[in-house]
Amino acid sequence: MSEIKDTVISDQKIYGSAFKVRLNRNLEIIKNVLSNPTTVIGLIIVILMILMALFAPIITEPNSPDPYQMPRDWKAARSAPLTPGHILGTTNRGGDVFYGVVWGARTSLKLSLLVVSLTLVLGVIIGSVAGIAGGKVDEVLMRIVDVFLSIPELIFALAIAAILGPSFTNIILALVVVFWVKYARIMRAQVIRIKQREYVDAAKIMGASKLQIYLKDILPNSFSPVMVQATLDMGNIVLVGATLSFIGLSEAGIAEWGVLVSEGQAGISAGRWWASTFPGLMVFLWALAFNLVGDGLRDVLDPRTETRR
Amino acid sequence: MVQTTPSNLNSFSNDLIASVEDLKVYFHSKEGLTHSVDGVSFDIIDGEIMGLVGETGCGKSVTARSFMQLVQTPPGVIAGGKIRFKSKKTGNQIVDLLSLTENQIRELRGERIAMIFQDPGKALNPGLTIRTQIAEVFQEHREDDVFKKAKIDHIHKNFIGAILQKYIKQQTNLIIKLMLLVPPIRAYKKKLDKAIDKLVIEALAETQIPNPEKVMERYPHELSGGMKQRVMIAQAIACNPDLLIADEPTTALDVIVQARILELITELQKRHKTSVLYISHDLSLVRKICDRVAVMFAGKIVESGDSDTIFKNPVHPYTKGLIKASFMTHERGKLEEIEGIETK
Numbered sequence: 001m002s003e004i005k006d007t008v009i010s011d012q013k014i015y016g017s018a019f020k021v022r023l024n025r026n027l028e029i030i031k032n033v034l035s036n037p038t039t040v041i042g043l044i045i046v047i048l049m050i051l052m053a054l055f056a057p058i059i060t061e062p063n064s065p066d067p068y069q070m071p072r073d074w075k076a077a078r079s080a081p082l083t084p085g086h087i088l089g090t091t092n093r094g095g096d097v098f099y100g101v102v103w104g105a106r107t108s109l110k111l112s113l114l115v116v117s118l119t120l121v122l123g124v125i126i127g128s129v130a131g132i133a134g135g136k137v138d139e140v141l142m143r144i145v146d147v148f149l150s151i152p153e154l155i156f157a158l159a160i161a162a163i164l165g166p167s168f169t170n171i172i173l174a175l176v177v178v179f180w181v182k183y184a185r186i187m188r189a190q191v192i193r194i195k196q197r198e199y200v201d202a203a204k205i206m207g208a209s210k211l212q213i214y215l216k217d218i219l220p221n222s223f224s225p226v227m228v229q230a231t232l233d234m235g236n237i238v239l240v241g242a243t244l245s246f247i248g249l250s251e252a253g254i255a256e257w258g259v260l261v262s263e264g265q266a267g268i269s270a271g272r273w274w275a276s277t278f279p280g281l282m283v284f285l286w287a288l289a290f291n292l293v294g295d296g297l298r299d300v301l302d303p304r305t306e307t308r309r
Numbered sequence: 310m311v312q313t314t315p316s317n318l319n320s321f322s323n324d325l326i327a328s329v330e331d332l333k334v335y336f337h338s339k340e341g342l343t344h345s346v347d348g349v350s351f352d353i354i355d356g357e358i359m360g361l362v363g364e365t366g367c368g369k370s371v372t373a374r375s376f377m378q379l380v381q382t383p384p385g386v387i388a389g390g391k392i393r394f395k396s397k398k399t400g401n402q403i404v405d406l407l408s409l410t411e412n413q414i415r416e417l418r419g420e421r422i423a424m425i426f427q428d429p430g431k432a433l434n435p436g437l438t439i440r441t442q443i444a445e446v447f448q449e450h451r452e453d454d455v456f457k458k459a460k461i462d463h464i465h466k467n468f469i470g471a472i473l474q475k476y477i478k479q480q481t482n483l484i485i486k487l488m489l490l491v492p493p494i495r496a497y498k499k500k501l502d503k504a505i506d507k508l509v510i511e512a513l514a515e516t517q518i519p520n521p522e523k524v525m526e527r528y529p530h531e532l533s534g535g536m537k538q539r540v541m542i543a544q545a546i547a548c549n550p551d552l553l554i555a556d557e558p559t560t561a562l563d564v565i566v567q568a569r570i571l572e573l574i575t576e577l578q579k580r581h582k583t584s585v586l587y588i589s590h591d592l593s594l595v596r597k598i599c600d601r602v603a604v605m606f607a608g609k610i611v612e613s614g615d616s617d618t619i620f621k622n623p624v625h626p627y628t629k630g631l632i633k634a635s636f637m638t639h640e641r642g643k644l645e646e647i648e649g650i651e652t653k
Binding site for chain 2: 021022025197199201205207209216217
């Protein structure tokens with residue numbers, strides 16, 4: 001190959017067949033995902049939830065000035081479901097349950113996306129540093145992770161949120177502090193596993209720099225378990241977040257499922273079941289859907305786990 | 310010990326491409342220091358296939374990895390010795406591979422010295438297409454050729470050329486990515502992409518892969534072992550290196566594919582006049598393709614010399630044993646192969 005020959009290969013030939021190969025592969029992956037009915041159910045719920053969150057201002061008229069605050073209709077307080085204007089009824093403080101359910105999806109999406117992306121970045125960076133550096137750096141970082149992991153998730157988040165004071169932002173902060181450790185741990189294990197692979201040596205031999213090796217060989221190949229964990233956490237975070245809001249660590253009156261459940265809680269004994277049931281159901285569906293999708297993703301990304309089909 | 314010490318221990322004669330002198334690589338283990346490679350010396354003559362034979366664990370691979378500074382330290386220790394290498398591209402400058410810095414060795418890796426691994430399945434990144442993996446070699450070491458192939462080498466020097474060079478070298482940041490979207494630059498970028506594709510296809514075609522334009526879009530797991538090894542070879546010779554280290558390249562393959570890969574290596578070696586260090590435990594194979602052979606045993610070279618001489622008159626008892634153990638007594642005939650399935 002000392003001299004450059006000009007072989008005549010038509011572009012059509014190159015790109016025509018390459019496109020076909022790629023298309024077939026992508027179709028194969030989609031088929032793989034869709035062949036698992038539980039994943040499909042999860043996916044449908046997730047898509048509906050996200051659509052609901054995105055189109056919340058269209059589905060219900062946003063409350064002014066702050067749409068994330070529940071609108072109060074004191075005259076119609078404690079109305080049952082299917083009352084005109086209040087499809088799912090109202091709480092004993094006049095909050096429209098339907099509004100809370102719809103805008104709660106938006107709040108939950110915001111919460112889970114923010115927390116997952118922050119923890120993902122933090123965890124991946126710390127895990128990668130520990131895995132690549134090894135030695136003392138690894139030891140110190142992983143002992144810190146161990147300390148974080150030794151405290152139960154919910155209690156730890158509760159303590160931090162309580163110290164910071166009741167607000168939605170503080171719940172996000174508390175969840176970030178609690179959830180990053182898992183990613184760091186998974187990422188470290190993956191990096192250590194992948195960096196001993198022969199193709200990393202092969203890349204070195206081809207003259208790739210350390211950064212290139214990290215970005216092209218180590219990071220993409222260690223990412224799939226992190227991705228699965230992130231999907232599962234999308235559900236778990238809303239579950240923990242709703243718990244914190246239920247206890248009252250979020251701002252009062254915010255359109256959030258946990259807050260709504262706690263607002264309706266007083267009425268349950270008086271037979272007004274609706275104010276707590278609908279938002280509770282939403283939390284349940286949300287967590288379930290993301291767990292189903294996460295499981296399906298794991299089956300596809302990691303062929304070694306047994307499929308339960 | 311017979312013929313152990315080369316006569317030119319302290320000189321580097323002109324016809325050599327590389328010379329290993331008294332190489333010592335030790336490893337720290339629970340039982341203390343393991344002397345994996347204990348004073349190995351041999352020369353590789355320019356343009357020859359040098360065989361390094363020995364049983365598993367005798368230090369063959371460690372020797373090979375030392376060429377590339379791939380021995381992990383710790384637990385490994387380079388206790389002494391020199392590996393001198395003549396870099397033909399930089400005016401026959403002679404360097405000691407063991408004393409180069411990380412950056413200096415990086416310039417040699419891939420470009421002047423390449424390596425083929427034992428298990429092709431493990432040596433390819435499972436997450437990237439064949440195209441990306443071979444393209445990297447061109448992008449890293451042969452950007453001039455990419456420009457030439459795209460017939461836009463006239464813009465090499467100016468501002469646009471600088472941007473495109475960054476693109477080829479994969480040192481893009483946000484600004485450069487935005488610049489690449491500007492229509493005239495984008496047109497050049499597309500030309501470069503096509504040029505890289507063509508170079509990759511040529512490299513694959515040289516290893517006799519059928520339908521290279523389809524194979525390059527595949528991921529490693531979609532290819533057979535023999536195909537993967539061909540891809541590895543394509544990757545290794547893409548830069549036309551001076552020295553190719555083949556670390557048991559056919560061990561993981563079946564006999565028929567093995568024969569084809571060997572044919573390929575010898576053919577490419579002749580065409581490009583590359584020197585090859587061929588590491589194997591298979592004596593019959595080494596005899597077939599190597600000009601000279603060194604026999605390693607327990608971290609030392611026990612015998613070395615012309616391959617026919619060694620096989621006809623083994624002097625060291627270990628070599629004798631090795632030859633006896635292999636099925637060398639009667640020559641093999643040509644392997645009959647049945648026509649099977651080829652990828653369309």
